[in-house]
Amino acid sequence: MEERLKEAPCGFISIDQSGCINEVNTRFLTWMGYQEEEMVGKHMETLLTKVNRMFFHTYFFPTIQLHNSVEEFYINLTNAAGESIPVLLNARRYVHEGVPVIDCLFIQMKQRIDYELELRSLQKTTEKAYLDREEAFAQLEKVYVEIARKQGEILEMNNELLKLSNTDKLTNISNRRFFQKELERHIDLYTEEGIVFSLLMVDIDHFKNVNDTYGHLAGDSVLVQLAGLLTQEIGLANRVARLGGEEFVIILPGTNAEESLQLAVKLNKAVENANWEIIHRLTVSIGASTFSESDTEVTILNCVDQALYRAKGNGRNCSIHYHEIR
Amino acid sequence: MKTIQQRNHVKIIGQGEQTILLAHGFGCDQSMWQYIAPALAEQYRVVLFDYVGAGDSDITAYHSEKYSSAHGYKQDILDIIDELELKDIHFVGHSVSSMIGMLAAIERPECFKKFVMIGPSPCYINEPGYTGGFEASDIADLLTMMEMNFTGWANYLAPVVTDPAKDPQLTKSLEQSFVSVNPQIAREFAEMTFMSDHRESLVSMTVPTLIIQCSDDSIVPIEVGEYLHAHLPASTLHIMQVKGHYPHMSNPTETKKLIEEFIAN
Helix, strand or coil, X not given: CCHHHHHCCCEEEEEECCCEEEEECHHHHHHHCCCHHHHCCCEHHHHCCHHHHHHHHHHHHHHXXXXXXXXXXXEEEECCCCCEEEXXXXXXXEEECCEEEEEEEEEECHHHHHHHHXXXXXXXXXXXXXXXXXXHHHHHHHHHHHHHHHHHHHHHHHHHHHHHHCECCCCCCECHHHHHHHHHHXXXXXXXXXXXXXXXXXXXXXXXXXXXXXXXXXHHHHHHHHHHHHHHHHCCCCCEEEEECCEEEEXXXXXXXXXXXXHHXXXXXXXXXXXXXXXXXXXXXXXXXXXXCCCCHHHHHHHHXXXXXXXXXXXXXXXXXXXXXX | CCCHHHHCCCEEECCCCCEEEEECCCCCCHHHHCCCHHHHHCCCEEEECCCCCCCCCCHHHCCCCHHHCHHHHHHHHHHHHHHHCCCCXXXXXXXXXXXXXXXXXXXXXXXXXXEEEECCCCECEXXXXXXXXXXXXXHHHHHHHHHHHHHCHHHHHCCCCCCHXXXXXXXXXXXXXXXXXXXXXXXHXXXXXXXXXXXXXXXXXXXXXXXXXXXECCCCCXXXXXXXXXXXXXXXXXXXXXXXXXXXXXXXXXXXXXXXXXXXX
């Protein structure tokens, strides 16, 4: 081998058709850490790890056989110390004195490959980050949909709770709590816009007798029927509320003292004329009161209470407006 | 619409009454048969082809989903059989083509007469009780190696792998350069080859089969040849005293003789 080729700034080996090494230059021996006699006659494979060997056989061998030339083949050699040496391999196959020969030139590419590996890993990281982001986004969207659904459910449950908290369990009409709020609202309306309103307090006559004679179940069914009857007579939802026991209250917006009393008398008659299945006959006493400037939430209830008391005193099954006893 | 012959770059040589179908292996194309095909053509009609994605095939016919499994490539063989109306085929498959061809022969045994496998392996990865020759990590390293050879380092700057079907230019020209191989197809072919396991199909193979195994093959250890022989119902195992994975290229005369003898008997 020419001196210049021995020391050339690249590795050089010449292999035969089967892959055995015929010639090797000094540079290559230095890289690999072998003596010339250790390397000549050996198969090229011995310089390769299992994977590199496989790759060499799968790609290098058929290509050189078919095309007599391989360019820029990247592979890792393993030297005597077991270190990996990444190289670029160019090879040429030709027939020399009747025998096929393959000349191989190697250029080390340690730094290049380090950069390349770094780039590669950065690219993989970026790709992964990108995928992760897309996945996270899809997950977030799912969560959003779920939250919206839960919100809907919560709103519905809230409405249901609100309704429950404002409803009398037995009669299914408004309860005292709702009445209190409604009263406040109507006082505000009166104060701000001058809209007059009246209250009726309805109490069943001798309700204790009903319970004592027919039992509490019968008493309950009377309360339910009366609640329905009052609501039907008033004709507006949410106006009739059960305060508790056998006591009902009715808010009448836009109704003056005279009108409220008329309505109360009408209710007396309706109750009296209604068909009461178990107890056959039922009457109520009604106190009425109309809100005035001097009134408060407390006084109006006090007035309507006094009127009712008077109606009871007057023999029941009748209505008294607070005006009449003032 | 291209014909299957155009799609798979089918070439027919020789005038014999009997047909030999030569199927190339991993990382190659039909030119790998150049050392034995002309000799076989003296006596037989020899059909050569490139799988879709390889050689001069029509790359626009390549679909990752179809060709991610050996069954996609099997369909290439069945398509060629149908279009050429081939019968009583003597099939010769190299490497992964042995298994692809076997799947075709299991599906249509009536089309095949004799079957030759050169350096076949039903499974490349070691498992308890089975020697395939490689660990899963070796295969992952091989795929990395391929990727780095085929894409070239500048390509790492390109963020998205494009659909190979959209850039047929990639696979053309510069055959001696590894850069010419379409990286995505090469990778998918490698994954299909090295990650599949055909061991359960072996028992269904009824066509008489010759297994040609090299005594020192860096890709397929000798145990694999023995395993195949034990599990293929109608098989003969022949071990060639040569090194390597390509006896039809390194020892074409002997390989041709083995094939002809097996077909004749």
